[in-house]
Amino acid sequence: MSLIQKYNVAAPRYTSYPTVPYWNNAGFDIASWQALVQQSFHATNNTEGISIYIHLPYCEKLCTYCGCNKYITVNHGVEEPYISTLLKEWQLYLGLFGKRPRIRELHLGGGTPTFFTPENLHQLVTGIFKGADVLKDASLSFEGHPNNTTEAHMQTLYDLGFRRMSLGIQDFDIRVQEIINRIQPYETVARVMQEARAIGYTSINFDLVYGLPLQTAASVKDTINQVMQLQPDRISFYSYAHVPWVKGVGQRRYSEADLPKDEEKRALYDLGKTMFAENNYTEIGMDHFALKDDPLYNAFTNGTLHRNFMGYTDHHTSLMIGLGASSIGDSWYAYAQNEKEINAWQRLVNNGQFPVVRGHILSREDLLLRRHIHALMCTFETTWNKADTQCDAIIEGLQRLQEPEKDGLVIVHPKKVTVTMKGRPFIRNICMAFDARLWQQLPQSQLFSNAI
Structure with a gap:
């Protein structure tokens, strides 16, 4: 099986963590x-x-x-x-x-x-x-x-x-x-x-x-x-x-x-x-x-x-x-999405109400994993040298990276993960290894587009 076939699975694009379905x-x-x-x-x-x-x-x-x-x-x-x-x-x-x-x-x-x-x-x-x-x-x-x-x-x-x-x-x-x-x-x-x-x-x-x-x-x-x-x-x-x-x-x-x-x-x-x-x-x-x-x-x-x-x-x-209708806000500590239907969004605002209809408040673990996934997406590496950058989900993520490491997609150091040039096309898959909420509740149907 080629790497393309192996890693062409449904994966988030990670404009946020946790992703909206979670x-x-x-x-x-x-x-x-x-x-x-x-x-x-x-x-x-x-x-x-x-x-x-x-x-x-x-x-x-x-x-x-x-x-x-x-x-x-x-x-x-x-x-x-x-x-x-x-x-x-x-x-x-x-x-x-x-x-x-x-x-x-x-x-x-x-x-x-x-x-x-x-x-x-x-x-x-x-x-x-x-x-x-x-x-x-x-x-x-x-x-x-x-x-x-x-x-x-x-x-x-x-x-x-x-x-x-x-x-x-x-x-x-x-x-x-x-x-x-x-x-x-x-x-x-x-x-x-x-x-x-x-x-x-x-x-x-x-x-x-x-x-x-x-x-x-x-x-x-x-x-x-x-x-x-x-x-x-x-x-x-x-x-x-x-x-x-x-x-x-x-x-x-x-x-x-x-x-x-x-x-x-x-x-x-x-x-x-x-x-x-x-x-x-x-x-x-x-x-x-x-x-x-x-x-x-x-x-x-x-x-x-x-x-x-x-x-x-x-x-x-x-x-x-x-x-605006359907727009998402981010305070870093929380996400909030507006009502998607235009008339309903307008009614809420015109009545003096914030038109937010759903959202998520990030836990301590969410905030830590958000930083690591953000670093991988922006710099192709992440580190956890300090105690406030560590959590159990990182250990679990490293276990999931064993196979990508064998395939040459990442280099795992004691306190650092680096994405190789070979691994850059698979960055969504690599970030997914640290997506604790996804692994805690694997989707029963396809939520995301394929990674490739």
Whole structure:
């Protein structure tokens, strides 16, 4: 059996620990969430500042590969009520803080943030900034769909301090674009890039996906060659997560017979990784690549890379406030997720209530394991020299790493685990060894996408 076949099992992506399916919702309440937000805010606002993630869920068309929480509509009358509710939710947190927050990072995600008009995005961002201080080195970013990201969108956000944007490319092959219902010609993406560079954006990310239906080595190679002509500063090269049992009708438009399997899928990643390296992109953590003048590369090399529900970032903040339907917040000591259904979320906020409907308060063991999994995901190693970094779950994790160590994926030292270059493609499997909550209650059905 090959390593690909051996380790291609369902595994979390570890944007958090514990992962969402293993949250102890019964032990969570909103009052505790509020208290832990206040604790984190008052401990770190003056040093780290805070991060804000704003979920903008609307899209005009359904992309069949997508696993995000989204709402499909062509009715743009939904924009203003949604933004009004977002700003009311922000006021609830401002009241909780009791003093002006210092914004270190703000990200507009979706859905499709550029579904909203430039004017409405301006209203949203200025409303967030009112009552807050934006740090000089703050990272302000947004996700854009090339088909509806206009020069006016980019100029409006640039004038507000945004310097980073992420474009969802996925694949340039027309056959793949048609089956995933996301047709966007190269010329459209090139136009957006040209306008963004002319405006002054300094960090542009492309999202690419490998393992999509009908993809081949030739089509992926052609896509990456076209990407190289545009020279984004960062590239996120994600494994397609086929979870039709979760995402329903969209991912049932095609069958598993249309998807590259195991070694074939891994070969697509290896092809991309090789091509990125040939074009001076460095592998950053899991699934990410960056040029050496990008802040993400600097954070990786100096050991300050951070990972949260927004993915990899070059700023560490303990407190992340999630605004909007389905958005997740993180106080470091607790997680909380908002109501997913838009109308229900709006009703809660408009009644003056925090729209949180589930969450998890981290135990001492959770906090220790979170640090170790975070270190593995960001630096490919973790240590436990001090007593306050040790727990019984680490011993159990080391036992589970015996087989990966035999396979050359990790090196286990007395007080340290290092992921080898051979092991980096299997980082999800390696982190899973330390996932005490998963091993305490192994899933009876598939919760996660496969690791490869």
